[in-house]
Amino acid sequence: MSVLKGKHIVLGITGGIAAYKSASLLRLFVRAGAEVQVVMTPSAREFITPVTLSALSGKPVVSEFFTANTGEWHSHVDLGLWADAMVIAPATACTIAKMANGVADNMLVTTYLSAREPVFVAPAMDLDMMAHPSTLRNLDLLRSYGNHVIEPAEGELASHLVGKGRMEEPEGIFRYLEEYFERRVAVENSPLKGRKVLITGGPTVERIDPVRFISNFSTGKMAFAMADEAARRGAEVTVVAGPTVAVPADSRVRVVRVESALEMLDACRREFPASDVAVMCAAVADYRVANPASAKIKREGHEPPHLELVANPDIAATLGAEKRPGQILVGFALETDNGPANAMGKMERKNLDMVVLNSLADKGAGFSTDTNRVSIFRRGVVEPLVFPLKPKTEVAADILNVIETL
Ligand code: C5P
16 A cells, blocks of 8 residues: 555646646556645646646646636645645746745745645756756755755666756656655654664864874764764764764754764763664774874974874774673774675674675765765674665665664
């Protein structure tokens, strides 16, 4: 049974050539058991007739504030409240611009402004319009309001004659909504609800003198993506983070700031006993300077200094040794070669329950990128779970899904 059964969907249709595909999308929703109310912009009626749409949805189509002959008032507020989701497909550059700026001069945009539940937007326009900075900016604005912008995948575009700007196929839009609501159900029923989750993230900074340091390129993006996702699932999340520009998006996430590996270890040892799950995402510097200078090291008249390095403690291994039954400890491994063997080795050595392996050899994976490609190794399971290249936010969801099964 589809997760969309019984859902109330407002299907907004605007005046683009792709409007003919809205009928197929509507049919998919109706077949899945959803109740659909179509709202059209006036120009959409030039592309597809309301009769077709009302026949398919079993409801009169709304496109004006008043019904012409009876003067009956259509309440956008009621529609907005009624909706479990609003889908605008196709969404023209004009409607996207109006939505981005709150120009409520038709029933569709007015309903959009009243909608409390998630809004899904499938842009459809010609290539140049899609590439125009104003369209890109408006789409970014919609994303920043939390709306979902659904576009064909890059790879898919290459295999079609038409390029960017083509509306995602009705099946793709339908699947997107199904996946969204499936995920929402999973999040609502998450075993992480009420659990305490500790995450380390970012680099550590090891001082050479008061102005110079040894560090690495970690941005903390993966750790904060995990933290946001765990918070969304109802967990009580603490991130122990080295210096990063990135911050968590979710204000419920508690952040404990540290600088060096030793400080990170201290903070983790304080937090770990009360944690149910700990995810070691930080890129901890392996070495620190044995005797950092208390004053700035001078260049003039000095030979280049020799830095004496000493090993930092392994935070994951320390927590692994202190782990109680029932606590779950997850590590990351970033390898350039022999990934799987090293990942399994780390699991043993550090007493981890799971290792997330990402390979620097993969384009788009690792530091600084917004995407990552991971394989997940679980204790006692030979075969890893292999995931494709995805945004770090989705990788975070995949990792937590696996943690939930442990
Ligand atoms: O041994 P390696 O540094 O490759 O292990 C990576 C994993 O161990 C990561 O989960 C990382 O956060 C953790 N780690 C740590 N403390 C260190 C080094 C690594 O917690 N000093």
